[in-house]
Amino acid sequence: MAREKPADSGASAVMDIPLRFGADPYVWACWLYYEEGLTQGDIASTMGISRATVNAYLADARERGIIQITLDPARLASLHLAQELKRHFGLHDCIVAPTRDDGEALIDRLGAVGAQVLEKLIRSGDRLAVVWGRTTLAVGERLKLSGLQDVTVLQATGGTGSSLNSTPQQCAWTFAEAVGGRCENILAPIVVSSPAVRRMLEDETLLRTQLERLSTANKIIFSIASLRPNSTVHQSGLLDEPGTLQHYLSNKAVGTLTGHFIDERGRRVAGPLDDRVIGMGFEQMKAIPTRIGVAGGTDKVPAILAALRGQLISVLVTDAVTARGILRADGVGDIDARLSPRPRAEPVAFTQRDKVKKFINDPQDVIEEMMAGAVAAYRSHMTPLPGYPRALVAKDGPRNGKVGIVIGGGSGHEPCFFGYVGKGLADAVAVGNVFSSPPPDPIFECVKAVDRGAGVLFVYGNYHGDVMNFDMAAEIATEAGIPVRTVITTDDIASANREDREGRRGVAGNVFAFKIAGAAADRGLDLEACAAVTRRCNDRTFTLGVALEPCSLPQTRRYNFEIGAEEMEIGIGIHGEPGVLREALTSADEIVDMVMDKIFVEMRPKAGDRVAVLVNSFGSTPMMELFILYRRIEERLSAKSVTIAANWIGHYCTSIDMAGASISVLHLDAELEDLLAHPCDGPALRVG
DSSP states (O other), rough: OOOOOOOOOOGGGSOOOOOOTTTHHHHHIIIIISSSSHHHHHHHHHHOOOOOHHHHHHHHHHHSSSSOOOHHHHHHHHHHHHHHHHHHHHHHHEEEEEOOOOOOOOHHHHHHHHHHHHHHOOTTTTTTEEOOOOOHHHHHHHHHOOOOOOOOOOOOOBBOOOOOOOOHHHHHHHHHHHHHHHOOOSSSSSSOOOOOHHHHHSSSHHHHHHHHHHGGOSEEEOOOOOSSSSSSHHHHTTSSSTHHHHHHHHHHHHEETTTEEEEEOOOOOOOGGGGGGGGHHHHHHHHHEEEEOOOOOGGGGHHHHHHHHHOOSSSHHHHHHHHHHHHHHHHHOOOHHHTTTOOOOOOOOOOOOSSOOOOOOOGGGHHHHHHHHHHHTTTTTTEEETTEEEEEEEEOOTTSSSOEEEEEEEEEETTTTTBBBBBBSSSSEEEEEEEEEOOOHHHHHHHHHSSSSSOEEEEEEEEEEHHHHHHHHHHHHHHHOOOOOEEEOOOTTSOGGGGGGSSOOOOOHHHHHHHHHHHHHHHOHHHHHHHHHHHHHHHHHHEEEEEEEEEEOTOOOBBBBBBOOTEEEOOOOTTTTOEEEEEOOOOOOHHHHHHHHHHHHOOOTTTTTEEEEEEOOSSSOOHHEEEEEEEEHHHHHHTTTTEEEEEEEEEOOOOBEEEEEHHHEOOOOOHHOOOOOOOOOOSOOOOO
């Protein structure tokens, strides 16, 4: 096979294949990838070929048997068992500890694997309910997490006075210490002497509050106990009273979890302890989104199977022997045959394009045609100024004695900026070319159109072109006798440090500034007051964006920067400006945690504070993903006892078709919250 040469270099740029690889480029590529640890891009550069060819070499090498990937049989079997359990019972996830003959106790293996699972699941702001048990304690003792914020560990049941070291109190304390969180204990025994005593205790304010807070848990970890004599529930003394165990067994109970007895279908079995147990209710437990069950041992197979059938577990941690027993007990046939590796599908070839498809006519006419379409769509809100098709004025905005609000910036951010023109919002907008400032002339025309004797306030983002052209327009307006004040938005916390706030970019937080300025003017505040409250809004707004894919310009139909298939750009600008760092792509929750941690450092929230939240798509990110982000934002703010007074989720300040999103948080005070709720009606924002 002939080797490729880079398009911009001669044959000398292609390195000869080292002698130890013979004349086989497949072996060379495989060595560099599997032994040297080079990326496919690095290999392409080293060998003087394209990344597509490297990918083909590696795929072909596996097909030809040059590379044979083998896995430890025990680990492979565990993986297959986990996948089968996950599929068969509809679990969110399942982890199976491999069978080992090194003498390590099963409880220690489950504790280690359970800790690894929790290290991936526990996030800042979580409220983790912990149910006592030897296996649960083994997980907590091996769990070590640092850097988390606002994690609360909730003791799920009352305490015990047994000699066991795995008491409810000890389990909760161990987990709280492991995650660096706060522990909330239940200051009462798990079982009291009579229903009357239970009612009396639960009438006490302290205990009632502790029990109510259990309903706020978003994750719970528990083990599952059998009813055999060696189980924890026996050793705790809870079944010591005559007739108690016999009652549950006669009613077909097969095990316990979270202090409740269950039958073979995972249904709760009523019994003599029901009115005397203090702790999390059965339905309360089932309502928790993430329910982590850690249990193993053949004696527990009926109890674990019952919990799985009743969908009481969403994440299961068990061992290989127990996993096989569970599947066999539920009628899954020949496990070994079912778990054998399936034939590998043929690789699918993808053709890489160098152009992005767009709904456009002549690229040179994109802005004019977009503006014409916007005016046609929103003619009830705005109209273009004669001779200036990119200068739009609100039809229901300017009026005598009211401060005029003028905003503007480059196109490519739709619905920003014309989407925020209307009653209670901006009175006029000037729009420039793609990612370019509007010229001074249309800005000044906007000033003349909205001036009604009270002066004009400019609100725009901190970009060199915008600052220069709006300043020139302000000078022209001043010479014409029209007073102008300016608020430059600087909400992008990634673009400069806190000490250099004035050097930061204005990004999606613009939306809050436009809303506050428009409301202040609509309420009749004078020019200085409008500027002051808008500036305070900007000072209390914090935004950070993350890009997953670049945007493509209509003139070139090519991406304006490159990013790896498994990378994300943190702190990206809305024109594709580089962020503060590029990292490996991770989960939505981890991205939100990273963003919110940085915002919290700036905002310094306190319990009882109120905020407004804007989750903004950069263009290609769909609402589905934005709601996933918002869900986690709400969890993090709730963990700090911060209330979201208002939220907006969608496309508010885009970057053409960039994949990614930004999160903006406005730290409200009473006046800002009042102005934010003031009615407005614009193409992209309506309140009241």
